[in-house]
Amino acid sequence: MFNESNQHVESSIIASNATNIKQKNNPLDIAINRAQEKLLSLQDKEGFWVFELEADCTIPAEYIMMMHYLDDINDELQAKLANYLRSRQSEEGYYPLFPGGEGDISCSIKVYYALKMAGDSIDTPHMKNLRKYILSQGGAAKANVFTRIALATFEQLPWRGVPYIPVEIMLLPKWFPFHLDKVSYWSRTVMVPLFILCTLKATAINPNNINVRELFLIDPNKEKHYFPERTFLNKCFLTLDKFGRFTRPLIPKKMHQLALDKAVDWFTERLNGEDGLGGIFPAMVNAYEAMLLLGYSKDHEHVITARKAIDKLLVINENDAYCQPCLSPVWDTGLAALALQEADKEGNCQSLTKAYDWLKAKQLSDEPGDWRIARPDVEGGGWAFQYENPHYPDVDDTALVAFAMADSKYPHLDESIHRATRWVVGMQSENGGYGAFDVDNTYYYLNEIPFADHGALLDPPTSDVSGRCAMLMAKVAQNHDEYLPALDRSIDYIRREQELDGSWFGRWGTNYIYGTWSVLIGLEQTNIPKSDPLFTKASAYLKSVQREDGGWGEDNKSYYNIEKYSGKNHFSTSFQTAWAVIGLIAAGEVNSAEVKAGIDFILHEQQADGVWNDPCFNAPGFPKVFYLKYHGYDKFFPLWALARYRNELSA
Numbered sequence: 001m002f003n004e005s006n007q008h009v010e011s012s013i014i015a016s017n018a019t020n021i022k023q024k025n026n027p028l029d030i031a032i033n034r035a036q037e038k039l040l041s042l043q044d045k046e047g048f049w050v051f052e053l054e055a056d057c058t059i060p061a062e063y064i065m066m067m068h069y070l071d072d073i074n075d076e077l078q079a080k081l082a083n084y085l086r087s088r089q090s091e092e093g094y095y096p097l098f099p100g101g102e103g104d105i106s107c108s109i110k111v112y113y114a115l116k117m118a119g120d121s122i123d124t125p126h127m128k129n130l131r132k133y134i135l136s137q138g139g140a141a142k143a144n145v146f147t148r149i150a151l152a153t154f155e156q157l158p159w160r161g162v163p164y165i166p167v168e169i170m171l172l173p174k175w176f177p178f179h180l181d182k183v184s185y186w187s188r189t190v191m192v193p194l195f196i197l198c199t200l201k202a203t204a205i206n207p208n209n210i211n212v213r214e215l216f217l218i219d220p221n222k223e224k225h226y227f228p229e230r231t232f233l234n235k236c237f238l239t240l241d242k243f244g245r246f247t248r249p250l251i252p253k254k255m256h257q258l259a260l261d262k263a264v265d266w267f268t269e270r271l272n273g274e275d276g277l278g279g280i281f282p283a284m285v286n287a288y289e290a291m292l293l294l295g296y297s298k299d300h301e302h303v304i305t306a307r308k309a310i311d312k313l314l315v316i317n318e319n320d321a322y323c324q325p326c327l328s329p330v331w332d333t334g335l336a337a338l339a340l341q342e343a344d345k346e347g348n349c350q351s352l353t354k355a356y357d358w359l360k361a362k363q364l365s366d367e368p369g370d371w372r373i374a375r376p377d378v379e380g381g382g383w384a385f386q387y388e389n390p391h392y393p394d395v396d397d398t399a400l401v402a403f404a405m406a407d408s409k410y411p412h413l414d415e416s417i418h419r420a421t422r423w424v425v426g427m428q429s430e431n432g433g434y435g436a437f438d439v440d441n442t443y444y445y446l447n448e449i450p451f452a453d454h455g456a457l458l459d460p461p462t463s464d465v466s467g468r469c470a471m472l473m474a475k476v477a478q479n480h481d482e483y484l485p486a487l488d489r490s491i492d493y494i495r496r497e498q499e500l501d502g503s504w505f506g507r508w509g510t511n512y513i514y515g516t517w518s519v520l521i522g523l524e525q526t527n528i529p530k531s532d533p534l535f536t537k538a539s540a541y542l543k544s545v546q547r548e549d550g551g552w553g554e555d556n557k558s559y560y561n562i563e564k565y566s567g568k569n570h571f572s573t574s575f576q577t578a579w580a581v582i583g584l585i586a587a588g589e590v591n592s593a594e595v596k597a598g599i600d601f602i603l604h605e606q607q608a609d610g611v612w613n614d615p616c617f618n619a620p621g622f623p624k625v626f627y628l629k630y631h632g633y634d635k636f637f638p639l640w641a642l643a644r645y646r647n648e649l650s651a
Contacts, residue, residue: 047358053631092133093130100557139216156220184458189277279385359401382397464519467522520582535587574612
């Protein structure tokens with residue numbers, strides 16, 4: 001924790017600080033200008049920003065496996081992907097889901113298989129160490145569902161080792177306990193083509209006949225424990241799983257074909273051109289492989305386009321390469337715009353106007369979307385996360401972009417702002433909170449089905465998204481009372497979700513620092529007094545987890561052990577320090593010694609090129625399952641914090 005040893009001289013430090021800020025060429029202005037110039041230089045000529053989005057090694061490993069599944073191997077690309085995978089191996093031999101994390105058996109298995117496909121001998125030290133780790137965890141039979149499905153397609157384990165997910169699920173009525181409408185958007189897009197692959201028992205070409213039998217403790221055909229019983233409800237679902245397999249031969253051929261046709265129609269409607277099904281890698285690959293399995297020719301328009309969507313995710317460098325899980329231009333552009341507005345709204349007008357023109361062109365309206373199932377009478381108006389993803393606008397992105405537009409006060413944006421706000425209001429869940437894509441997606445019992453061992457099937461309301469929505473509604477409700485009832489409900493939800501220590505859980509960023517920042521900047525726009533416990537408890541929390549170097553840092557381990565890791569890391573990062581600083585300023589703490597120390601840390605860590613370099617992963621895709629590194633976070637968040645601090649002291 002930051003040691004505030006000179007608290008009694010705080011007021012004089014603040015006064016001196018304010019004086020220095022008014023002087024030309026002070027370190028704060030110099031740092032802001034350098035960061036601003038760098039960020040402006042990274043803007044695309046069309047007006048958007050997009051930065052790399054890096055995940056764990058599962059996805060580049062899966063890309064290699066896809067090439068061998070299809071016998072479509074690009075040797076040069078494979079070699080670069082393998083270089084990337086080797087460079088990410090931990091000293092202990094395993095592969096974690098984020099740097100510094102514990103080993104993950106499923107990720108490790110896929111990397112091992114991919115490296116073996118790429119030509120690595122199993123006798124090399126790195127493969128020996130990796131195999132030793134996998135076997136110590138129970139072997140490949142203990143992998144998660146998605147990994148076991150991949151192994152089944154390569155004939156490394158029997159199909160009874162994967163959940164029974166027949167394509168006939170497409171025919172289930174809405175009242176049935178399991179239905180596509182009851183799971184999240186990402187689950188739907190991944191599962192529908194996967195139903196086809198699993199029902200038809202897809203088989204990889206595997207031209208080099210690469211196997212990984214050495215990763216099993218016993219013969220996979222004799223393994224009896226692919227589905228350990230977790231709870232009573234899980235046991236019931238496993239019983240249904242066995243019943244489904246037993247009755248499979250009784251399904252009429254016409255019903256089977258009807259289900260296949262419905263699945264194909266479903267994902268074909270959502271193929272999303274060269275931006276891909278759902279805009280996410282796993283869904284894209286499943287759709288691509290499903291079409292080929294169903295007999296689509298390689299030169300079929302849909303097949304060609306689907307492959308282009310997958311390959312757009314590649315980041316190919318001189319010596320290595322990796323595959324991104326998706327692309328984030330709307331999110332990156334909204335955050336970059338907010339940072340640049342804080343830095344110099346008038347001076348950056350030309351750049352920001354280009355950004356908002358691009359965003360206006362990407363705003364959705366009357367397009368079909370899965371969200372309409374729950375809200376058929378709500379007018380469209382959201383933004384997707386990716387370049388294009390019309391079936392799946394993102395509530396979080398929409399609130400962020402519309403708020404940035406409202407904050408800019410630029411002309412000709414009101415129509416976009418209010419269409420977005422009306423859509424956000426319409427997407428509110430019953431409890432007052434907001435999910436990222438769906439409404440009331442809270443069928444928690446579905447996390448007990450055998451397929452859901454990853455625990456990431458649903459999209460329930462969360463504090464961070466709800467804070468962003470409150471931020472937008474409070475901003476535009478100043479002259480529009482119709483948004484106030486939804487705003488009040490969201491504040492009630494946020495109040496209920498505040499942790500005992502004053503923080504909020506961060507679903508889409510790491511973790512309690514992110515969640516707390518997200519809520520505080522939303523509450524700042526409301527009329528709630530800064531003396532309210534929502535502010536005071538949150539401020540106390542942020543101060544309590546400040547590090548001795550003046551910065552903040554939180555590890556993804558906090559998703560596993562709250563008490564030990566909440567708000568804590570073994571080093572500070574620029575972006576998490578920026579979150580904490582902006583959050584404290586939003587809570588009225590601009591004159592605190594903690595904020596000053598945080599600013600000093602950010603200034604000290606700035607690089608010669610004007611930006612920062614934080615190596616750690618900074619967000620979960622799914623907590624405990626999948627983590628991300630947004631490469632833009634250390635470019636716009638520190639700039640935002642520095643500019644906000646300067647502006648508050650100069651006011």
